[in-house]
Amino acid sequence: MSSVLSGSSMTLKNVYVRAIGTTAGIDEFNGPLGDYFDRHYPDFHFGNDSYEQAEIAMLQDAISIALKKGKLKKEDINVYLGGDLNNQVTASNYTAKDFHRPFMAMYGACATMGLVINTASMLIENHSLHNANCFVCSHNATAERQFRYPVEYGVQRKETMTTTATGAVSVILDNNPSSIRIESLTIGRVVDLDQSDPNDMGRAMAPxxxxxxxxxxxxxxxxxxxxxxxxxxxxxxxxKTIMKELMKENHISYKE
Structure with a gap:
């Protein structure tokens, strides 16, 4: 059994990664991690009529790839946990309707993947279930219109603005030993230092x-x-600069 939550963390003994599926857009594929994705797409539509449909297709592909790697069927999964940046986790719900299995929709913005993996890990560790499919997706053209500005607006981006990724990932966790184990988790807290610039999320999240x-x-x-x-x-x-400065001020050594 795991340790009881101590402070903000707990250790795990019983949670392993069985398979992972990843998909990405063209910009992500052309970046430094491009060779690691299982599948990528040449444009934002992926052959669909809308960006929203493209996001659903991208997530479906990631989940299918993970299931195939794990030699599992959709009905073999005890519970699906996932979310996205589209209104009311829309892409996730439209994808989950075809599972016919328990589904927990979760929203944690950029932290959604950590949220679903933490939740699934605790459920598996404490023998509430045997496996879980954890997933998340985002599409630049659907998320930017809600969190920033659509390209069609022609708004000049500020230097501090980040860009929403186009990609999806599905991670299957279970209690069968493998080469990768989830051995601990830490649950974060809300730390608000009154950063008021909505175009500078980096400084807002660093603390x-x-x-x-x-x-x-x-x-x-x-x-x-x-x-x-x-x-x-x-x-x-x-x-990142603030994060490194905070580590230095608090005498936390790390390898650059």
């Missing part, structure tokens, strides 16, 4: 990212150098 990292290291009695890689959400160049 919470730092707080979560500190709690994780403290709860598990680890140093940052314990990890080969520490990855956050998109803090942008500005937020």
């Amino acid at each position: 919470a990212a730092f707080d979560t990292l500190c709690n994780h290291l403290t709860d598990l009695n680890r140093q940052a150098t314990y990890y080969d890689l520490i990855v956050t959400g998109d803090l942008s160049n500005y937020g």
